[in-house]
Amino acid sequence: MDPCCGLLTVSKIPVPLKGISVDVQVKGFVADVSATLKYKNEEQNPLEAVFVFPMDADSAVYSFEALVDGKRIVAEIQEKKEAHQIYDDALTLGQEAFLLEEDDSSGDIFSCSVGNLPPGQEAEVTLAFVRELSVEADGAMRFMLPAVLNPRYTPKDQKKQSVTASIPRASKGSLPYTLELSVSLQSLYRISRVESNCSLTPLQYTKDDKTTAQVFLSPGHRFDRDMELLIYYQDANTPSVSVEGRMPSAEADSLMSKAAMMLSFYPHFPEAEEQSHCGEFIFLIDRSGSMEFNVGNVQNSPRRIDSAKETLLLLLKSLPLGCYFNIFGFGSTFDSFFPESVEYTQKAMDSALEKVKMMSADLGGTEILEPLKYIYSTAGKSGHPRQLFVFTDGDVGNTNQVIAEVTRNADNHRCFVFGIGEGASTALIKGISQAASGTAEFITGKERMQSKALRSLKAALQPAVNNIALRWTLPLGLEAAVVSQLPSAIFTGQRSIVYALLKGKMEETAQGTVFLEYTFKDETFQNQLQFPLQSEKTSRATIHRLAAKSLIMDLEHSRDSCSEEVRKRILETSLQSGVISSLTAYVAVNKDLNQPIQGPLIRRDIPLVRQIDYCCMRAAVLPDYKLYSCSPEMRGRLKASAGKRLWRFLLRWFSPQPEEAEQVTSEVLESHLLKLISLQNADGSWTLSSSLASVLGTSEANLKAKIPNPGLDPAVWATVLAVIWLYTSAAEQRQEWELLEGKAVEWVKGKAGAALSDCVRAGNVLLKASVDAAVFGL
Incomplete structure (x- = not known):
């Protein structure tokens, strides 16, 4: 696969999407987001505007509505096939219709369709979602609003091409719509600071105790990069329980009809005094063409393949004597350094390092499934638990198949995954790490992969935690039921979240206690959380929807996810909670038009930013580097300036400005x-x-x-x-x-x-x- 194939330039036709306005409400460790897409049809015929965009796979999308001529049209969540039928029928009848759905191939790709938008008309569609904030190594709460959706490679045996291949692309700086973003912060803890990779207005505290604040994205921002916020609280990494009351209008015996709880544990246990000498460490390195690109859309960020090679050096040097290891590279094909895992010795390490030096992004497409199957088919080393480290930019088109394969083999290994560069698939990276009880890390901008990889290696060297269980002490007549799966792996100091429901009568003054129990090196540990049973009154149902999303994802990635029983439960949970799943979609129809919309319906796909313009530079100086998106004129200009760029770099290196x-x-x-x-x-x-x-x-x-x-x-x-x-x-x-x-x-x-x-x-x-x-x- 050519790493840039499928990227199209934006035509001179007006783009109907004019702007995106996002309101983020951060409450502790959760973000509730409302995103409004503003459309206008500036053409002479009715349009169907289709916007395919990325979204973090953990996001629970729970609302979709449209505003047309001052009229608010609220969408309903339906079984996906039925939603498509309603939408198609509406277009046939000349009615205005709106559709929001998750792509079949991956849970981090969504599409929003606005059908039969009449000439001259403006419309706004608003979608709302909630998501947990991930915790960085330095304690920051990380919120990401993704803009980059790289083309996902379509495997050779997959007939249907990825939806990402046909998305039109605009070069950096020419994206025809802007992003407005406001963030409100509320926390039990003092808000220390907020950092971002984009320009923000100064943080404004709205209370003297600094537990509430607000910040805005600077005006005129083009949504041409992933927008990241790092939120720092004082003393935030402490266990906590949030209780949310039942939804009054919910169906009886549904998830929404019970009080919901979010339990946040930060378990600690003694680190081993001596480093473990056991383990079979297998490193699976993406060598597809897209690994040639830079890690981030910023100046001087390293190439993805170079960052991976440097990280491999550190990992190999950090392995303990007596363990076993092997290194695989994959693209359209795959290979390994050794026929089977070898003992870690000076000779084996030297041999591996020589081969690491020779690695390049020269293996074509991103076929990760076949090397995984091969690794799983080989016998492990007795007494050496298998630890798999995967480094990829995540441009994979068969995400669900890959996660299913890892799930089938989850009992035989742990998997630590690193998503490299903007646009790395959160569905793939998080999906396979969660399936195999590991960790997921994302490396963007100028971030160094090395520190995150070594943190994961420390976790891999940690002896396994066993017999993980929850024990409850609750008032008589009250029962707790865990909704999400208990963590199958616990790492010291890292957050573990569990969702549960409370059934029965709750006394406002009563107390409850929950214990997270586990065994570590034959010693039993217990983390205790005591909490009031007074539930928070809210109409947003944030915890309920996060619990529903967690349950849906567990079911979708379970080993029997294709069974009728599991599919029925996914559908029921999605319809009852309003949280989109792979089996459902939101649909709305404007039935109040005086007459059907006339004229041929023209489809307009909304462009996303082209993140890899800089690969034209490589095409200019490497004759064999084919790149369809670079014109001959562009190649010529780049060749002429290549020497000047090298000279400017040397000047910067030897005579840097202050x-x-x-x-x-x-x-x-x-x-x-x-x-x-x-x-x-x-x-x-x-x-x-x-x-x-x-x-x-x-x-x-x-x-x-x-x-x-x-x-x-x-x-x-x-x-x-x-x-x-x-x-x-x-x-x-x-x-x-x-x-x-x-x-x-x-x-x-x-x-x-x-x-x-x-x-x-x-x-x-x-x-x-x-x-x-x-x-x-x-």
């Missing part, structure tokens, strides 16, 4: 860190060499001359110096080197003996540092 000096310094530091890590041996040690001396800023002769004890193994001295350098020169990147530093300290403690104290003192003097001897266990 505002660029800090960035260049950071890049140099990262290159030194990478060089140091690349020199580490598999057992955790470093060899005394000129390459190591160069990183440390001295000569090999000087290092040898400063050895505190002539009889000392030079590798011990070199390893002590490398660890001291990490603590003094790369402290901010500690998450990236923490595991390999642990290997180094363990090795040096076993080799240095009584000379270790002298080595640390002499190392501090040589490197002009003051690293505490306690780092080395002294």
